[in-house]
Amino acid sequence: MTETILSLDGVTKRYSGQTAVDAFDLEVKRGEITGFLGPNGAGKTTSLRMSLGIIRPDAGAVHLFGKTPGAKVLERVGFLPEERGIYKKMKAEDVIVFFGRMKGMTMAAARKAAVDGLERFGLGDARGKKIKEMSKGMAQKVQIIATMAHDPEFIILDEPFSGLDPVNQKMLEDMIREEARRGKTVLFSTHVMEHAERLCDKIVLISKGRKVFDGSVPEALSQVPRRVIIETSGDHDLGQLLADTGSVSTQDAPDGLKGWVVDLAAGKDAQDVLKACVEAGVRLARFEPMRAHLHDVFVELVQGSSREAV
Template sequence: MTAALTLDGVSKRYGEFRAVEDLSFEVQKGAICGFLGPNGAGKTSTIRMILGLQGVSAGRIEILGADDGRKVRDRIGFLPEERGLYKKMTPVDAIAFFGSLKGLPLAEGRRRAKDMLEAQGLGASRNKKMKELSKGMAQKVQLIASVVHRPEFVILDEPFSGLDPVNQQGLEAVIRDLAADGATVLFSTHVMQHAERLCDKVVLLARGQKAFEGTVTEARATSKRFLELEGAIDAAQAAALPGVSGVEVVSEIDGVRVLKAALGQGGKGQDTLKAAFLGGLDVRRFELREPSLHDAFINLTGDHPDVDQSVKVAEAAR
């Protein structure tokens, strides 16, 4: 397959601080790639370099065959993390205007805007002012505005931020439709569940460096299966069970604990549970669970993806 995007040894420095360091990965044409990591990990800095909005300090970027995103900007759609639409414009006018900036004639932009708003359930709101729309509706309008010119490559920076579950589900459907129509999609997020459902590939970023590149299945395989146990059990008792390689106390209320018991290589949950019951341990609830992408991220980086790293950035920049 041909790569739509290639980063080779890319770094970005702000003074003495390195926001991104020696980052390399590829996104194949037509793929959905999740660019994952905590806030402050370097995702937005990387996206700005891909788009050509800021230069690289070292390394090379190629997008759609060009060495600078600005050379192919009419073939790219971009939804920034910081949203912004003219409040007194109608959705139709706003979408047509943004399309015109990418070379789409206004009349065609208005026609496409009406069709796309209707498809997203916003037909009845197409002539309202933007300031009259809910946050979720306004975000849908901005997404439409970023893809109305039918780009080959779509970049979405934290697209799920601030959306309720219903609108998040709708946005996931839009992303799938974009890929089905042949577009390549790169979206950044710190919410692993979206990537698990959507992505052909993920790139995990922590503290400005790549921690992993591959499929969701490959990422999960880096972490261990585990038993979730609930009862009046202490960590030492659980750690002594056969097949258990480590124990984490998830919560404790009045002596009743929820434990996460990782299973080592070849460990069988059934054997572990059998030993627990035969040993008379107070197991009130149990569940054998496969590792999630969230678990894999913690295993690969030692960080929680929902913990903001920008504080570390501020401290390091002093």
């Protein structure tokens, strides 16, 4: 049975009478990459802070490695907060050494981790540079290295891709995959769905402080309709012709054409739609099966949670 690294059981947190997180459950298993998704203000950061014991829930329970979060158990965790906070007058290497020493590393081990980490992220020549002299992206990479310096078992990253250019975003994705291959557990929050879709074994979606989805990426993608986009010439009524294949609606199309959207019914696929069109002699100017993306799931579930709240 896979060990549970982090569990939040019915946690609730209120600020000045406003509920930031509402009866929220979360379970992170060893070796998983879990994406913690949600729009800005959904309660992601508050949940992560409760996970680490930085703030206490008003209700519910938090267990980290089976224990209440405390100084000893936190030595096994690497945490990158959303609010980046490193000492601007310190040199890059010294910042990493400082954080490593705080996590119990020897001076020699912390120094080696700093040098290796800076080289890995392409900052070997900047080890003696002060943080205030670095770009925002460079400084963020230093903080990521500092988060990982003590080789934590459990890595929590709050919006880690913010501020990084595409090249460095890919570098961070590769690093997360490498850590998972080494048996580490990773939990990261984001509102950029592409990273989660590429990386995650599991995603948890929170909206307005409440969980609206918990499962794998394929399970998430199944939440939105499989869709076919069609443009035709001629007078065929596809609403009637394709009624057996799914829900058919019209959409804008170039002049001289008619546009249609088919949301496929369970058990139907794009081939069923194409066969019906061909057999009826429909003149097709466009026939495009659309692959669902996590972005579509995000929008659908977040909007659905808002409608339920209303």
